[in-house]
Amino acid sequence: MSESDKMFAPQTEGRITNRFSLLLDKADDDVIDSSLRSGVELRGATPWILMFAILVASIGLNINSPAVIIGAMLISPLMGPIVGIGYGIGIYDFTLIRRSLANLGIAAGISLATSTLYFLLTPLDEAQSELLARTTPTLWDVLIALTGGLAGIIGMTRREKSNVIPGVAIATALMPPLCTAGYGLANANWAVFGGAFYLFSINCVFIAVATVIVIEYLRLPHRKFVDQRVERRVKRTLLMVVMLTGLPSIYLAIQLVDNEVFGNRARQFVRQEFSGGASHVVDTSLSPLQRRIELTLIGARMPAAAIAAIEKKLPQAGLEGATLVVNQAEDSRVDVGVLKADILAEIYRDTQEGLRERDATIAQLREELARRDAQRDAWRGIAADTGAEFVAQYPDCKDVLMGLALLPARDDQAASEVPTLTARCTRTLAPAEVQRAQAWLVARTKTAGAQLMLIPPARRR
Structure with missing residues (x-):
């Protein structure tokens, strides 16, 4: 603990804030400095660990396995350069910032190359849900990166190390966005690449911002600017980077919430207006961006006047500007053959499940009978x-x-x-x-x- 910290600690003793003080169990300043600087380098075994972690994460995304993805995040060495950037900004060490940025760029390049090569070679080219989830970052991803980064840097500056860093690696999810970006490159899908790399950028920026915040609070020794204008310019640049990174996520978050609200209102509207009659809804397709609700009905044909009357109720349900499209069995837009095939497939699946259960029961009964016959034969001899x-x-x-x-x-x-x-x-x-x-x-x-x-x-x- 530094001399300033020792002077501060007695003042907090006996107060309720003493319980939440980050200065009491803080490691020595030189220990923190050495630890954070050593994590920046990407040499020796670290690049190999990074490549293997990226490969594991790519496989997990490819086969849609959350457990495999979490395992890859646990062995990821990406946190070091990002924290190094934040630490460098916090103490105004531009040499450390440049070295951290260079190592982060190398790490990102290795990760993109490894994941792109994997997705070029794998025969499983369908985008799974775990992969698609990393293509539309929102404000919540910003909050996760910021709070996770705060927890991570606090854990790194303690005298006794804890299991905070693996948890931060999982929460902030640095590896999957890079793998998803590699998938976008391999399939020339620039929307997927852009969304995934933007999520990775959010994580990097706000983990670094969290590091700056904690470093400032812990009063670690930092360099002084001779020219105050340079210091103000550095702070303005940092603020600009944060805003440019965070503002698009706010827009995407608002859009996500609006889509969810539209979907909930539309489903509730369909349940209220199309239940209890002679027609039954067999499929509902929602398009929040186009404000479109498309239904497929079976049963008695609903008159066009009734559908028009229901459509007029959309504004009352909070669905202003939405359009309602109703496809009915007699409508030429509905493929009756496909509908019959779906019904027959469902009946076949249910029948097969029943047959499997029956066969399992018969096999169990036969096994029980054979066991009893064997016991009876043995008993006869005895x-x-x-x-x-x-x-x-x-x-x-x-x-x-x-x-x-x-x-x-x-x-x-x-x-x-x-x-x-x-x-x-x-x-x-x-x-x-x-x-x-x-x-x-x-x-x-x-x-x-x-x-x-x-x-x-x-x-x-």
Whole structure:
């Protein structure tokens, strides 16, 4: 802790703000400086790690796997140069800024080259949802980058390191936009490339801005400008970069919110106006940019006058300027053959699912029957041997029956089957013999509840 920090710390003790002070557990200034400068360099193993991380992220985007994408972000080394730019601006070290910008440019070039090469070679050329999600940045991406950057630089300046940096890498998502930009280059889709690279730029700028904010708050030593005009020019340039980067995202955020509001209102309007009648909505297509609601109906044909009356209600539902297009079964714009094919395909899928469930049930029942048959065959052998052995030990006992008896459920145990041996004896066995025979039966059948039932000889009249 620097001398200024030590002077500051006692003043905060005993106050509620002491709990939130970033100066109490801050690392020494020279430690912070060394750590942030060392993260800027892109040498040795770092470029290789970057290429492999980009390749992993590209595969994750290609197969639409969030888990793989998150894994790539965890091993990404892109945070170092970005934080270095913010640190350089915060302490007015233009040499560090130039070196950080150069390393960030090299890292971005390596990332774009690797992802472009992958998407040129992969046979999976369809844009998945995880990939398309990185093409339309909004104000929320700005907030994520700013708050994530604040958390990241605070974690980097602590005496005890935590797991903040991996979390920031995931939250700010530096890798996927570069991979998506590579996809746009590979497929010559400049809209995808522009949107993805703009998202990457937002992340870089606002992580750097967050770094500047925290560096200023922590009062780290920085260089002084001899000419105050140069200092003002630097601050104006930084503010201009922030505004030029952030303003388009505000417009895109407003557009996104407007599209979501239009979609919610349109779906609610369709549910209210087209439910309960003889016609049924089978498909709804919304185009927020064109303010267009297109429906496909089946069932009784709805008169044109009724559709016109419903369309007049659009302004009342908050859908001013929207157009309603209704396609009905008799309408030539509807391909009835395709509709029938869709219905048949749905029936086929349901039938196949039912058949799979039936086959699984049959296989389970067959397995249960085979298991019971095997148990029955094994029991037959045990019963025959046990009966023969009992007669050999007690010749006075005949008519031996061996079977499984069902014991009813009791308070402490459920109903169960136990081996039972029944025999008719020509003489009454002594209690010691009966006890020994019972113990033998338990040992022979390996069942603690085995029952021995001896029928005494009939009395002569």
